Amino acid sequence: MKLNDVERAMLDGAEGPAIQRAMDLLLRYGEALGAERLVDTKNVCGTIGATTPFMRQYAEKPGGMDAVFSEFNLDSPTVVHVPKVRAFATHLQQGMDPDYAELQGITPEVVTLFKKGNAWSAGLGVQLMNTCTPYQVGNVPVKGEHCAWMESSAVIYCNSVLGARTNTEGRESTGAAMITGKIPYWGYHCDENRYGTHLVEVEIDVETTADWGLLGYYVGEIVQDRIPVLNGIRHVPNLPRLKHFGAAASSSGGVEMYHLVGITPEAPTLERAFGPKKPVATLRYGKAERRKAYELVNATAKDREIQYVMLGCPHYTIEQIWEAAKLLEGKHLHPDVSLWIFAPRVIKSLADQNGYTKIIEDAGGEIMTDTCSAMAKAIPKGTKVAAFDSMKQAHYLPAMMGIQGWFGTTAECIDAAVSGRFNGGLQ
Amino acid sequence: MSAIIDKVVLRGRKVVGGSCEGEALVTRDRVSGWGGIDPRTGTIIETRHQLRGQSFKGKVLVFPGAKGSSGWSNQFHIARLAGAAPLAMLFNEMTTKIALGAVVTHAPAMTDFDRDPLEVIETGDWVKVDADRGVVEVTKKLRGESA
Incomplete structure (x- = not known):
């Protein structure tokens, strides 16, 4: 060198x-x-x-x-x-x-x-x-x-x-x-390494944060550490959705870069996303692929009675805390269940100011900062089964902690925290 | 039936220098570092991994490459300090995760082979790695011999 x-x-x-x-x-x-x-x-x-x-x-x-x-x-x-x-x-x-x-x-x-x-x-x-x-x-x-x-x-x-x-x-x-x-x-x-390698034709609506996680998990599983170019996205996502998509794709595979045609900065068009290169493969993402991703990530889950709901992987945004607070307002967690939400300290400070922390704590949950269950290797005592709204956490934590893990939407996870039972499923 | 010992020689590029010899542990699955291994024992823990429950400690690890979290290098770094690192690493796909991971593992490591090591080497084969010269010599495990 x-x-x-x-x-x-x-x-x-x-x-x-x-x-x-x-x-x-x-x-x-x-x-x-x-x-x-x-x-x-x-x-x-x-x-x-x-x-x-x-x-x-x-x-x-x-x-x-x-x-x-x-x-x-x-x-x-x-x-x-x-x-x-x-x-x-x-x-x-x-x-x-x-x-x-x-x-x-x-x-x-x-x-x-x-x-x-x-x-x-x-x-x-x-x-x-x-x-x-x-x-x-x-x-x-x-x-x-x-x-x-x-x-x-x-x-x-x-x-x-x-x-x-x-x-x-x-x-x-x-x-x-x-x-x-x-x-x-x-x-x-280097410029030449940033072009797409695989074309992904997205044939179904991908809209919710959970949908984006499923898409990311599937694409990562297939392309591993290459660069997928996703075509056919009909709904412009937002920060939490792309945060979840990327975390999922980098967990199931090793994706470090992707392009969303017409959305991300280096992919104004399909042609620009691939630059001088031709796609090495084209894959389709439809209902069957979505189901496959759901089944893969839920491989460790069997028992419906849960003891732990973990939200905030990657760390929650204020928008996600707001959503969780709305779902929890006026409710109480099941006595056997803990709810830990992870966020950056400054975002928690905003949640304090907005009153969301109080709503979540009144329901029996906690907002924690600086870490997460995987980094701290910390889960509530007695946890055998957990629920996550993160594909990444559902991918890693069961193996790390020897527990079962369900992946569900944020609403399904909060419902599980309140009822003590994970009733989610692929919609 | 032949009892002749098969030897195969591969040539590749040094990633980390040094030489050693030992038994091969081969997987077609990429290896995840953080969350994928227990660095204190060198055991693969990833839920759906081909080598789940097996340890690479003291083995010549032959694999496609690295995947997963950026904690990869740190986990292999800890494995080295815990005495649970692979003896050598032979892989196909160069990434920053594996380059840095191999560097901090301090074990001989090679890539860019003239033949795919995943095609040539099987678990249990005896492998001599001379990363400085860019040569890997594989002695095939005899058929019927227990691993």
Whole structure:
């Protein structure tokens, strides 16, 4: 890989050992990819916290958070002092909501560690958004902006909906990018890799958030990590719908970019979406495919009696909290069921102001922030069966926690929270 | 019936340098990192995965590529620190997830083969990986021999 003079000096240690280690990692990573050079980035979305049990051991070492960053963000066995970040860097969801630590089964010692880590991160200049949806709380890259983001559901949104450019980075590469402002120029940074590969003819109405999740899950299952171009979308979606679509497509497959003809920024027409390329395959999405997606995601579900309803994967928007509050107003949860809704902290603050938090809490539910059940590995005690309005969560959480999981609409999930029984089904 | 040991040689590109030899664990399913493996044991946990319940610890993992969450590299990074990493990784599809994951796993890794390793290598075969030279030597498991 070719480095310019500035990058070469960074690698040689001119800007200190942390920058040197970061450049060493970026070089190894770039060469593994087969990249020819690095590109400057001023926009990073990553994670540097240490609340999972395995990482806590590192935070408790003499180097503290520097030791965590050195190992897990720079792949450096030597502990280096971490300088302030150069790029605008936003933190992803973490391992707990400190305000609900007890419910999430987290000890006061770990909460202390979490707060210490947060203060350390803030001191570096990392924005503590603590969300998988930075694009709804102040990190909204513009078309063409080179970014270094991780979190598959954020990456796919960044590339496809915003037209900004990022690969699916990881914890180590975003750590290196934060302090150097560099990332390998490869993959989705390059024009030629952003064109569609598969044509998807959408033959049925796709309108609700649940519909968009089913479509995403099916398309991801088929195209895996390629670039689907969806033609025939009759209803312009909104943020929550595309958030769900992308999260589903990146869970069942590894989709990092898609085009919606006439809707997303790099697909004003079908021709522009494919550019000089021809589709390698054409698939159709109709009733049978929708049913297939529903059956696949509900593979773990059998028992209808539920103990847990989890909403907010990816983190809920204020519009989704509003919807949940409307469905819950004046109702009470079944005594055996917990309802946890996950959202960014600033969105919860808005929900507080709007009175939605009170409505949800009066019904017996909670709005939690900074994390989710999968990140915190936290579910209510005694959960055997859960219901989700997220294809992504229904895909991952049952395997991670050894539970059954139903996917349903938000209304079906809230109904299950109130009745104690999941009565949903494919409509 | 022949007891002759079949050897097959593949050539590919180094992703991470180094050499090693060991038993192959082969899957046609892409591997998910975060939520797809238990990094402390190297066990695949994904619900519908061909290798569900099996561990890649100490094995030459042969697979199409990576999928799923961007926690991929971190999970394999933890697997290395927990002593549960694969011995080597041989794969077809280059992505940032797998490139970074392979780099932080510190195990020899290769891609861009002259023949599809998924066609040539079967679980239980003995595989010598020399990533620096770009060579993989496969000794086929004898028929009837228990894996």
